[in-house]
Amino acid sequence: MDIFSHFLSGYVLIELLNVRGERREALILGAVFPDFDFALELTYLSLKKGLLEALREILTCDFQQVYHGTATHSLIMAPLFALAPMFIVGRRIEGKNYFYSLIGIYLHLFFDGLSRGNMLFWPVICSFINVDLIPTLSPFYPLFFTLIAIPLLIYRKIIRGEGEGII
Numbered sequence: 475m476d477i478f479s480h481f482l483s484g485y486v487l488i489e490l491l492n493v494r495g496e497r498r499e500a501l502i503l504g505a506v507f508p509d510f511d512f513a514l515e516l517t518y519l520s521l522k523k524g525l526l527e528a529l530r531e532i533l534t535c536d537f538q539q540v541y542h543g544t545a546t547h548s549l550i551m552a553p554l555f556a557l558a559p560m561f562i563v564g565r566r567i568e569g570k571n572y573f574y575s576l577i578g579i580y581l582h583l584f585f586d587g588l589s590r591g592n593m594l595f596w597p598v599i600c601s602f603i604n605v606d607l608i609p610t611l612s613p614f615y616p617l618f619f620t621l622i623a624i625p626l627l628i629y630r631k632i633i634r635g636e637g638e639g640i641i
């Protein structure tokens with residue numbers, strides 16, 4: 475699933491669960507954090523081969539099958555990676571922020587699992603697991619989450635009159 479849809483899926487969940495305070499940011503950051511591996515690989519390949527070659531390679535299916543969706547998309551590694559959004563949001567160890575960060579990461583893994591899949595049990599089992607239900611870059615995801623997010627945003631901003639926090 476694309477990064478925009480991951481962001482929106484996190485937003486929809488915080489609104490449906492009525493999450494407040496820093497936990498909103500922790501969950502949304504957790505929902506997009508696993509795709510940070512793209513940025514790391516792009517930086518590595520750019521230094522090695524140059525930016526244009528890195529972009530050409532990163533957009534091929536071979537690249538995505540080899541690198542993307544491994545360590546940062548593992549159920550086993552998720553509790554470790556959930557520390558990052560927690561620290562970014564609160565700059566301290568905070569149990570509730572950690573919990574919502576972890577929920578965000580699991581949300582990400584769930585929706586990626588509906589499309590191209592992840593190495594869910596990396597590094598123990600190094601094979602992609604998915605149900606291949608919806609293509610990764612299908613317009614379905616952004617359209618679906620936008621259609622849910624807009625009424626939730628309107629409800630929160632206009633009907634309930636809340637203005638603080640994410641979005």
Ligand SMILES: [Zn+2]
Pocket residue numbers: 475508509543547582586
């Ligand atoms: Zn992902």
